[in-house]
Amino acid sequence: MPSPSSPPRAHGPTTSREQPPSIRRAPPSRCSRVNCRPADSAAPDQLPSGNMIVCVAVVGHQNNPLYLQSFTEADDALKLHHVVHCSLDVIDERVNNPKRSAPTLNETFLGLLYPTENYKVYGYLTNTKVKFLMVTTDLDVKDADARNFFRKFHAAYVDAVSNPFHVPGKKIASRSFGARVSTIVKSFGSGTVG
Amino acid sequence: MATSQKAARLGEEVWKTRVDKVNAELVTLTYGTIVSQLCADYDNDYAQVNQQLDKMGYNIGMRLIEDFLAKSNTGRCGNFRDTAEMISKVGFKIFLNITPTVTNWTADNKQFSLLFDENPLADFVELPDDGRAQDELWFSNIFCGILRGALEMVQMSIEARFVSDVLRGNDVTEMRVTLIRYIEDEMPPDDE
Secondary structure, three states, rough: OOOOOOOOOOOHHHHHHHHHHHHHOOHHHHHHHOOHHHHHEEEEEOOOOOOEEEEEEEEEEEOOEEEEEEOOOOHHHHHHHHHHHHEEEEEEHHHHOOOOOOOHHHHEEEEEEOOOOOOEEEEOOOOOEEEEEEEEOOOOHHHHHHHHHHHHHHHHHHHOOOOOOOOOOOOOOOOHHHHHHHHHHHHHEEEEOO | OOOHHHHHHHHHHHHHHHHOOOOOHHHHHHHHHHHHHHHOOOOHHHHHHOOOOOOHHHHHHHHHHHHHHHHOOOOOOOOHHHHHHHHHHHHHHHHHHHOOEEEEOOOOOEEEEEEEEOOHOOOOOOOOOOOOHHHHHHOHHHHHHHHHHHHHHHEEEEEEEEOOOOOHOOOOOEEEEEEEEEEOOOOOOOOO
C-alpha cells in the first residue's frame, strides 16, 4: 500500500487500468464497511428492475474519497470502487481538455463517463470541484433521469456539509446522509422524473 | 384561552410589520459554527460548552428583552401563565418565527415545558458520533440562557434547561422552565 501521503494523482486514460494510488488507498478501509451493508434495506426485494444504481460516490477536489457506497448484494464492492476511481481520470481529462463549446461553463452534469460491459458511470462536478459519481447497471439511462438524480444528490450533499460538525474535506460520516442517499437511489429505479 | 389568542395575534402582527428579516440559513450556520467551535475550544467538554452557551444566551437575553418590549409594546404579564404564552407566541415568534407549544404545567403554575416542533438553530445538525455528545451536549442551550437573561430583566428569576432534544434521538425537543421567584426588591423605584 502506498503511503497515505502520496497525493492521489490523476493519470491519463492509458494508465487508468492500473490502479492509481487513490484506488488502492480507498477500498481497504471502505470494503469492510460496505460488507456490513447499511444500505441493504434498499436492495433485497428490488432486484434489477431495469434502473439499478449499484454504487454512488462523492470525491473531493483532490480526488480524495469522501463517500462511497455500493448497493449490491454480491461481494463486488472492490470492483465497483475500481470502476469509480477509473472514472475519476475521465473526469480530469474532460475538465482539463474542454473540447466542447463554451456554454458548458456552468454545466455541472458531466454525462456518461465510462461505459463498460456491465456498468455505466455518470459524473457530476460541482463548482467546488467535488465530484459525484453514479454507477448503474442499466445500460439505457436517460440523461434527464441522471441529471435529476444528481440534482437530488447534490441537495443531500449540501445539507450534509452544512452540518456544523462536519469537517470539510473529511469523509461524510452522517447517517442521515446515508439514509437520504439510499432513498434517492431507490426512487431512481421507480423512474419518476420531477 | 383569550390571552393565548391575543398573544398569537400580537406576535403575528409584530412579525409581519415590525421585524427585519435575515436569511434563516445564515442564522443556522452561524450558530452551528459557534457551537462546533466551542466544542473544539473546550476539547469536547460538553458540560463546559453547555455552560458557555447558556452564558452567551444570558447576555443576549438581557439586551434582547429591550428590543422585545419596544417592538411588541406590551405591558406586564398578569401571571406566569401569561408570561409563558408571551414567550412562545410573541417572543419566539418575532425573533425566530416559531411558536413552541406551552404545555406540561405543574399544579402550582410555576413550571412549564416548551415543545419545539421546529428549531431553526438545529437544521442540518447531526451531533458528533463520539458516544458522548448524544448524552451530554444540549445543542440549543443558548435558548435557556436567553430566557433566563430576558426574564431576569423583567423581575423574574427562572431556571431553564433542556430535558430532551430530537438531535439526541428523542421524540421531541423539550425545554423545562421553572419560575424561582419574582425579584421584588429590585423593582425600579416608582418614579411616577
